Amino acid sequence: MRNEILIIGGGVAGCAASIALARKGLSVTLIEREPTPRHKVCGEFLSGEALEDLHALGIDVASLGAVPIQHVRLAAARRAAEAPLPFPAASLTRKTLDTALLAEALVAGVHVKSGCRVQTLNRNADNVWEATLDDGSTRTAPTVFLATGKHDMRGHGRPKDPQQWVAFKMYFRLTSEQTAELADASELMLYPGGYGGIQPVEGGIANLCCVVQQRYLACAGNRWENFLAKMQEDCPHLAMRLKGAEPLLTKPIAITHLPYGFIRSSTEDGLYCIGDQAAVIPSFTGDGISIALHTARCATTAYLAGVLAPAFQTKLRSDLLFQMRLAEVAANGLNNSLARAVLPFCLKVWPGVMRVTAKLTRVAQSATAHPHMVTES
Ligand SMILES: Cc1cc2nc3c(=O)[nH]c(=O)nc-3n(C[C@H](O)[C@H](O)[C@H](O)COP(=O)(O)OP(=O)(O)OC[C@H]3O[C@@H](n4cnc5c(N)ncnc54)[C@H](O)[C@@H]3O)c2cc1C
Known part of the structure; x- marks a missing residue:
């Protein structure tokens, strides 16, 4: 039972976690509500960290047709400024990326069940997680990775998005x-x-x-x-x-419903929340996929090290907090009418600022399982 794992959501985070766990020889079932990958709302920018994580998963984005991105431009009112990106980056449609990730999951031995939505997730009388699918069937497992992206699962939801x-x-x-x-x-x-x-x-x-x-x-x-x-x-x-x-x-x-700035602070035993279910960074950073891959990697590392889900989630939150708050401050600046009014006159210095913010808002690669965390008995 300890080795049976259920992953809900076959996007970036769910696929990454399933591949990592299946490669360790664990029995992993991935449930994805869409029958096949489709277009998703996403800027489709892949940051350097995302490219590294994808490479480690065996995804060669260049062979999938990804376009290298080497510059970033900011346009406000009638002015625009350009800066070289301080890290390698690329862009690839989510349909292509998600298709490749699901294919890699199958190769790794993940049992993929597509075209089925998990309707409810609760603990049953035996105290294991029980997922009820929309075809009426159920799946039980002691460990679940929640990776449903923007879709909240009843009882495990995220706060409202006050800015709508x-x-x-x-x-x-x-x-x-x-x-x-x-x-x-x-x-x-x-x-x-x-x-x-x-x-x-x-x-x-x-x-x-x-x-x-x-x-x-x-x-x-x-x-x-x-x-x-x-x-x-x-x-x-x-x-x-x-x-x-x-x-x-x-x-x-x-x-x-985009609760920008959300970072999950707690979870229940055996329930690891990853991707947008763990944290939602403002979109302009182009870092959501990177965070999804990062949280999947940290969660699987934690699980394999025997770290309890609540301890993992608390550690992840503290690791992501600085980057998330910084991104929020920057996003508020972009949405502030005064800042927007003066921005066109500051565009000469913007390339330098962009380089600094681009560096600061990257995920800290160190965030992972910690030796002093509580471990599963
Ligand atoms: C406007 C916008 C622009 C963005 N631009 C970028 C960008 O340029 N670069 C970047 O890195 N990030 C960007 N992001 C963020 C990025 O898209 C997300 O952070 C990332 O997709 C999160 O991955 P995930 O695996 O958590 O969710 P997803 O990739 O959305 O995967 C979740 C999966 O779960 C499935 N699912 C949902 N509910 C259920 C259920 N009940 N049962 C079974 N399956 C279910 C869904 O069908 C989906 O396939 C952007 C986000 C927005 C909103």
Whole structure:
């Protein structure tokens, strides 16, 4: 029983954890609600740490068509500034990445059950975790890794998102001139109520991913077309990029409930929370995938070392706290109208600031199981 593990959610964190545990010879079942990987709302920026973790899992992003990203540009009002990224980075669609991770999980010997949603997760009379699936079947295991990303499981949810963020993603085929101008850069654009990013992904197309607070979206009649027009009005740099561009999805993918800044502080025995279920960093950092991989690695290391889930979760929180709070402060600055007003005049110094913040908001690689943690008996 000790070696049976249930992983709920087959995204980045769930797949990474399942691969690591299966490679240690453990019996791992992964339950993913989607029958096959599909597009997810994500900027699809892979930071240096994410690339290292993916490489260790056996994922060769270059062979999957990932585009190297070497520059970051910030555009506010009519100005833009550029800086070289101080670390290697790439971009790859989540559909391609999630497909590769699930394939690797199968190779590692994980029992993957796709197309089934876990509806409830509770302790049963024998005090083991019991998951009820939407096909009516149940799965029991003493240890569960909760990796459902933005979807909360009843009884194990995260706090509300007071800012009521809404996020959109849309793929575009830019004109050849704009494709060449965008080149190997990830561009961050600021506008009232939020920010957005555009960057090239595999297949010669670009990903526009943006977040906005609900009250600003309401000003655009809660309609994507109006909001897209407003973003371009407020940020002419985006209007230039999208001039003559062809949208490639019939409508954008959208999500709500983004509790930015959340870090889980406690959990129950045998329940390791990873990925967005452990921590949600503001999207502009492009660090969510890296944190998902990092938390999966720390949780599996902790489990294998016999560290109890509550002790793991407390340690993880303290390890991530500084980076998360720093990212929040930076995000509040981006959303502050005064900061946005003065930013265009500060863009000359921005490349230096970007380099510093990019370094500071990276995950501390040291965060892992600690010898003085309580161990499972
Ligand atoms: C607007 C936006 C832009 C972002 N841009 C970036 C970026 O550029 N770079 C970056 O690194 N990060 C980015 N992120 C963050 C990143 O997308 C997430 O942090 C990351 O996907 C978290 O991984 P995860 O494994 O926790 O969740 P996911 O990858 O979302 O996986 C969760 C999986 O669980 C499954 N699931 C959910 N509920 C159930 C259930 N009940 N039963 C079974 N399966 C279930 C889902 O179908 C899904 O496949 C962005 C996030 C947002 C919102």
